[in-house]
Amino acid sequence: MTKHCRQHALASAILASLIASTAALPAIAQPTGQDPAPAPARDAPTLDAVIVTVERREQDLQKYAGTAQAISADDIRALGINNELRNIQAMVPGLSMANQEGNLEIFIRGVGSSNNTELGDPGAAPHINGAYIARPRGLGGLFYDVERVEINKGPQGTLRGRNALAGSLNIITKRPNLDAFEGYVQAEGGNRGHQGGEFALNMPLGGWAAIRVAGYTVEKDSPFENAGQARNLDPAGIQDEHGARISFLYEPDEKLSVFAMADMGREGGTGYPGANIFTAARAGYLPDDVDLRKIVYRGAQGKLDSRTWSAQTSVSYDFGPVTLEYNGSYRDVDYQQTNAQSEGILWPDRNLDPLSASNPGGVDYDNYSTQYWMTKSQSYTHELRLSSDDDQRLRWTTGAFHFNEDQQVGYLSLVDKGRWYSGTEFTMPKVNGRSTAVFADATFDINDRLRLKGGLRYTEEQKSRYGIGGNWALGLPGIGGDFSTRLGTEGFAPSFTNRPNFDVSNITSQADMARFLLEGIRSHGRNDTILQQIGDVAKGGDFGCLDRPDIGGDTIDCPYESWVQVSGIPAQQFGRSKFNFTDWRTGLEYDLSDDHLLYGLVSSGHKAGGFNDTFDPEDIPETFKPESIVAYELGSKQSFQLFDRTSTFNLSAFYYDYRDQVFQDLAVIATNPSTGEATGYALVNRNVGKSAVYGLEAESVLRLPRNFMLSVNALWMDSEIKQGTVADVRSQNFDAGGATSLIDLSGNELPLASKVTFNVRLQHTMELPFGTLDWQLLAAYRSAFYLTQYNNRDIEYVRNDPDTGTLVPDRTEGAALAGFPDRQRGETTVNAGIGLTSLDGHWRIEAWGNNLLDNDVSQKALVGSGINVRFLNDPRSYGLRLRYQF
Template identity: 75%
Template sequence: MDRLRHSRLRLALTPLAFASMVFSAAAQDGATTTTPPAADEASTLDAVIVTVERREQDLQKYAGTAQAISGDDARALGINNELRNIQTVVPGLSMSNQEGNLEIFIRGVGSANNTELGDPGAAPHINGAYIARPRGLGGMFYDVERVEINKGPQGTLRGRNALAGSLNIVTKRPDLEHFGGYAQVEAGNRDHRAGEFALNLPLGGWAALRFAGYSVEKDSSFRNAGDPRLDPAGIQDEKGGRVSFLYQPDDKLSVFAMADMGKEGGTGYPGANIWSAACGSADPDTCPDSPGLAPEDLDLRNVVYRGAQGTLDSTNWGAMANVSYDFGPIVAEYNTSYRDVDYRQTNAASEGILWPGRDVSPRGPGNPDGFDYDNFSTQYWETLSQSTTHELRLSSSGDGRFQWTGGAFHFNEDQQVGYLSLSDKGTWFSGTEFTMPRVNGRSTALFADGTFELNDRTRLKAGVRRTREAKSRYGIGGNWALGLPGQGGDFATRLGTEGFRPAFMKRPNFDVTGLTSQADMARFLLQGILQHGQRDTIAEQIGGVANGGDFGCVDRPDIGGDTIDCPYQPWVQVNAIPSQQFGESRFQFNDWRAGVEFDLSDDHMLYGTVSTGHKSGGFNDTFDVNVIPETFSPESIKAYEIGSKMSHRWFGRPGTFNVSAFYYDYTDQVFQDLTVISLNNDGEPAGYSLVNRNIGRSAIYGIEAESVTRFGGGFMLHVNALALDSEIKEGTVGDARSQNYAAGGVTSLIDLTGNELPLASRFTGNVRLQQMTELSFGSLDWQLLASYRSAYYLTQYNNRDVAYVDQAGEFVRGESAAEAGFPDRQRGEVTLNAGIGLTSLDGRWRYELYGSNLLDNDVSQKAIVGSRLNIRFLNDARAYGLRVRYQF
């Protein structure tokens, strides 16, 4: 019992190098306060504990590349409640946020497909439990022990969608022996106000409870250059709570359970469409009023907001349990989890960003050519997800020559999703809706993994996993299209004004087969509206048609005034409603790994591994009930890695130096392509949609090195660097940038061969310096982190020229990506984070100053590119503040 408790307490130490025992002067919750050893007297580094192989182990004994960042270190550098900022500490890690989805890329591998048919390419976990929809994942980042980032495919043990690797948030577990906790308050720039607490309650020495919670409010880093009545996107209003239970009556049985809930409000996640500012085409019909400015010459946070106010309402809750029992020769462990996501967002609508000289004065009686803020075109999102995981594992016990584990895994997710993009004041088009009341995904796997000790220095490793996956979906998807124009092309329909709410799952019917009459289609469109906007006209215009009558004609100043031709001409009609969406896919695949470890000495290990990983496949949308949806297969990577892990003593000071070289063979790579979804009367393409296809193959290789050294005077230096090269070996797709609407929306093809993968910088690295000094009244510690990331592309197009073609595919004209409004190269940047803390002599009070992104660089972390779209999602702007924590 004492041995087990000591092991659990050891895990509470910060795992980045030797971390909090030396640099976080705060005492453990409720434990007797002890003064950390002076740096000159310390002789070893604390072990960095990770669970990459589904068991606790010293990182220096793991044959692979991983990093662990402690909650204390992240907090000190201002990363708390901004999980994506961890990328500044981890070379090769790229994280961005689109509509609440945390997208994780590792070494250029990941996924930006956030639809109900998409899956992450780097698997997110909390306490080892897989998270299918990483919405609100940043809201779990409080009272955290550490965050583990595992680099490279983890197909055998981490399993589902660990193509690029995995990210695991490990929360603090209850302490069986000590009553205690902490209370923390925080204030910073952008009117940042936050609070956090934890309370640990032992229950007789064999069980314990831990309660934790947080709340944060913060103004946006974006500014409103448009309608002054609107708040910009990005205002945070978050809160959450967690309760954990640990039961350990003896060395054999352990039961851990946790329940948590998070709530996100505010004004939604921000993006900035820079197309109108960047476009500088010589074609007067493309962007006649645009200045053709480079992103580096623009303030990407000055957004011209108009119309609908952005809102976010998201609730994310879950429960998990882990039960393990040591039967002697075998340890049995059962893990289960449930996750429920209820996400709703109204996008903050905008007309791009403000550029020098752009006139955004509001339109009015004295300024008829001014900016029209009375435009409520925007997007509405709803994601409901209920997912469960079950895993049973059996593993060897003791210290025998053959250590093994095997088991079974099952995952199930049910989703209900809604998306509605409305065009207010539409002429011939009023929006696009995708509403899916039934979406299901399942994954079942059997796996086995083992390590055999050939002799005292050599170990062989091998593992295999067999996976079966299935997906299915039923719903509707496509356009709301109305033909209600006024004379001269003036706008004739209002839709989505103040108070508008889409029906989504409250639609009475999702069967559109046979709905071809004007009455049927009008009725179906109206059923998609739960609450009409205060100034909407659609009910008046097509309500009579839904009942078998005529179109109603509306003539109002805000839709053209006296230019509407009443009654409408006989060709006025409801053009289209969403199509029936259905589909299913089934796949089976194997993952495996093999490797060897060799100890040159007790402190120096060499290793070589070959491993594979997959990301789930799926199917695409369909726009014809008679057409079977096109499927795409799982992506796969085979990774080769060799490395060295060494603990050393330089000039009597302890340290570690690790280096690895790797090569990825990335096959069946999915790129977004364009497909024809409709034809005109002449049989020519008249409509296109994005689809996912296995049309790519890439090669990725690189070298990564990490060094941690403790020096005299309480100093520690951590250096980490990655040199990476990626190349698309094959892949030809439709160029979404080149849609030629004069020719029915046709696009040209672009060969991506030779391009770099998106988000794959050739070099990333960081240097982190820390020091702790003992004072007569306590202890002072500080740390400085300098990170550099070289330039990278945001899309697979890599700034290649844009070519426009006609219906026959013949070249019409071409221009550079910048001229067309699609520059997609993010220049290299240096990021500085810093923190300083003072801890009282008794260890109860701690005061911290922190700053992140101190140079206030605006960095594009993701882009969505399409016709007249170049939407950038940015890093968090400069943040700094003061934090006070009381521990008891």
């Protein structure tokens, strides 16, 4: 049987900010070019405004008609969320973030995307300083010397454009200060060998320009443990990261502003960790019964080498009635990873002794089957905007946007000691994606209290791809089915885009096929046999026959039988798709009073469509349309006086109509010519889904006496898949030729969509004779959720009926015992931080604790035949930080 299947494959970060006199007070996000003023240490009668740019204009968050959160770098750092960008989800109900093979996957209110191949796109749009990031690899390397993070919930099709189906996440870095020579130096250390440093230096140039330089470094041991006997292997998850950034701001007067920034980052270590629980579940152990961080590693050492650099610029000029602004960015990603491979997790009484004739149930530590990843991306964006003065009755913005991304992609999954089948390769030297849009958005004051909002955006998207994809298939078996081919052992490296040829349209002979496979190897592994076995075939000769203990020993029949062959090479891959769509929004805002805003909003968003792999060179690849959401939201934002201090209470209700939802399905790509029985399958993306999401979200900030502040944010949400019938990949029955049953997902919940999430944060500040002491405590609860669309449903296995040629029921298994439990129970996360700032404001020492209860939470699952890989949260971490600001 031919199996043509590619699984879709940490973001780490350090947060930096200027010293706050009191971490208990909310950060004041200042306009461009200004640093936040020191927060007063004593009680204040008012709650400082939080300025955000969620609508592409600076505005008070309490005046924004929508649901968004702005989290200051001071608060994030104080709570120990400093080396994992994804850990901010503890502060944002409805936000889920996970990391797989370096891609940061963002889901907001159950909407997002896990397709990380070159054909995939994020479902929630990431940005840095408003510049769109197409390939969110290495995103954590941008997360230092930060002003704040903005999370906008709900589709942002008109405002943020490309792939903002679920919303957007925007990282705002610190901008240069025109008025002061200043900076900071920071050192920190913690458990798991955590050690890091950070600095920033701001240099004004004559009062009209300034330069800011910042950098960071961090090293940290893995959160996983090598529980097997291959002790020479380090577990996945070891971090070794470095980054630097330089920013320039030029403002000679109130009309002209020029901002430019360049940064670079490098991530090393042992790659991004996952835990395959399939065999443990088959042995009767649920994820809650075992330690998911004890992994039985074998074979190749996991290794990560990811390098990024980017540049962006923003130029604006105020002509008086209108302002013209240009924003441009460029981002280069070079990502390489060798996956750390394992035989799953440890469970009680598991046999960990090496595999041998006397111990057939042991672990084969000499198995180098693994996956290799390469992603290179060069992307740029251009946006030109023209906007009216903010004092006009009709405030409008219009403009044009263009995005282009070129990628070179490599993926190779090898089966060491293979027979008949030795790997799957997808190498694409040419992948291109483009998006062009024009947009307009406006707000009109009907009277002093009532405002009408509206926006429109027209987008054209296109994608193309050229390369190869499919199986390396060799027919070199030994007697009795023993293994006879070794591939990928220590020292192996794939060629990927360094192949001399990607045209396989005329490759049919054994010699050409053997040559093509060998061209895919940049360096052979120490114990590989493939060169000796097919090297002469590539020259027109015979197969070489080896008989070694590590490939069977005394089971190889030399010379080979005449039917031995190179039975498959990757097929030609090409594809092209082109779509256009229109996003819109309309709404009303009404000021019930100066401190109470009511609003209603209807908005839409899309995620890019695309095409699938090529299975038949004669056929055009199957395409899938863009996904779409129309969201309805009603909300109230109110400020009020409590204990003679200003507090807030915000409430919103929302409903999403989610259409053309893409689910992965299986396509039959090969059949038995005699019986018509399906013998080959491949994963495809299809618009077969339709879902509904609805809920209530409430947020309140209460300023209490004696410098206490209490923040509460809660979300109740329900989701339901209304339609979607797909092949159940859990049920692939290889004893029956790979036959797979269909499953109707209707009635299931969306993955990662908890019904209840909330967090409570208590902050306090007190003045001491030698400085200011502040502390805060965050408790975040998230109810149970499913990790896949299957929702723990039973698995119906099928087989081919030889009499009728149709699929008939074979057996039924519960999801857990079949190896596919996918429910994560509800958990509470507790973070805490305490800091002391010296009287002169120059020195600050902080202690933090993150995930103090040390709960293991699965943030994502990768499910396929024989695979149930969990990607986990960060375990308990704690440490100290010393900071000097000048």
